[in-house]
Amino acid sequence: MSSPIGSKRTVKIFVLYLLENINYPLEYCTINDIVMQTDYVMFLDFAESFNEMVDGGLIDSFEENGLTFYQVSEKGRIVAQAFKSDVLSSVLDSAMTAALRYLDFTKRGITTECRIERVDPKTGRCYVYCSLTEKKDVIFEATIAVDSLDRARRMKANFDDRPEVIYRGFTALMAGNVNFLFD
Secondary structure, eight states, rough: OOBBBBBBHHHHHHHHHHHHHOOOOOOOHHHHHHHSSSSSSSSHHHHHHHHHHHHHSSEEEEEETTEEEEEEEEEHHHHHHGGGGGHHHHHHHHHHHHHHHHHHHHHHHHHEEEEEEEEEETEEEEEEEEEEETTTTEEEEEEEEEEEEHHHHHHHHHHOOOOHHHHHHHHHHHTOOOOOGGG
16 A cells, blocks of 8 residues: 555655755654654655665765764755656645654644533534643643534644644734734
8 A cells, every 4th residue: 555645766866855855864753753743755765765775875874973864865855856746736835844843843842732622412512622731831821612513623723734724813812913903
């Protein structure tokens, strides 16, 4: 079974594109975590493709303090630029956003949680609970009651896709920095 994104060739282009745009060395586990932030690539396809890219000179490696780091090579950059149009730009944009969010949240130690609690099965009313935790300290927590499970699922999906945007928007609203909403 191949990855939803397509063939191993497409997986390679996808990974090279991400590494090129992140533009700094990462450990294998971090690269794996970044690629797995979306459901575009299956783990086995990634693992096989990654080794082939290292062997083919598309990805360089070096050791520092006993850790191995990887980065896209010049050859890999050329391949990523030449073939990125083989992957839908919306897929690349979504993956890049998820990768950057993961790296930022990882560096800061931020974890996210969003869950739906059904309250009344007759009316469909639900609560959507969202939180951001930085190094065991809750930095954002919100609960909202909604009228249907469908609406709750859409809110959860939106939070899961872009928790940093929700956090920035909430902070801006509370600080009064988006007055255009009140006109």
